[in-house]
Amino acid sequence: MTALNSYSTGTIDVTADGTTVTGTIWSSAGNVKSGDIFQNGRFSATITDVTDDTHLVITPGRARH
Structure with missing residues (x-):
């Protein structure tokens, strides 16, 4: 099984039911890409x-129960 990479540094802002996330340094550091969760x-x-x-x-998300 392949371990999943996790990125948990920085801050984010997303409105309720929003599809745009504003945060700190996503792509230049190679932290995230399309298809990631x-x-x-x-x-x-x-x-x-x-x-x-x-x-x-992001796609409209959902809370996990």
Whole structure:
């Protein structure tokens, strides 16, 4: 089984039911890419685009129970 990489440094901002995540240094450091899973607490969503170093686009996510 392949271990999953995790990135948990920095800050984020996403509105309720939003699909844009604003945060710190996504792409230039090679931290995330399309198809990765964005998770914050019990909320998770698929990353559909990394538009620049500070913005991600995600699918409408859902809280896991």
